[in-house]
Amino acid sequence: MSFYRNAPKLTKTLQNSPKLITETHRNSPKLIKTLQNSSKLTTELSKTHQNSQKLTTETSKIHRNSPPKLSQTLQNSTKNISQKFTETLQNSPPKLNKTH
Numbered sequence: 001m002s003f004y005r006n007a008p009k010l011t012k013t014l015q016n017s018p019k020l021i022t023e024t025h026r027n028s029p030k031l032i033k034t035l036q037n038s039s040k041l042t043t044e045l046s047k048t049h050q051n052s053q054k055l056t057t058e059t060s061k062i063h064r065n066s067p068p069k070l071s072q073t074l075q076n077s078t079k080n081i082s083q084k085f086t087e088t089l090q091n092s093p094p095k096l097n098k099t100h
Helices: 002-064 068-091
Strands: none
Touching (some): 002 068
């Protein structure tokens, strides 16, 4: 019985199928470009993360060897860098995995 109830929906889906296939085919270069850009962005974020870790290490070394006022400035700077990095990660698109 459910087949008869769903028949109009199935018919509409079948009628729209060629249009959907055409649109998907037409948009595939854009999708490929998006995947490539996402991969580049992921690589850049990884580099940024590595650089941030190096900077944190260097800041810690300086912090241990600096006067109190400078230490506070460095702590604030590190905190700001960390916040900006976190915001960048949160605002970036999720890593896209290749489906092929």
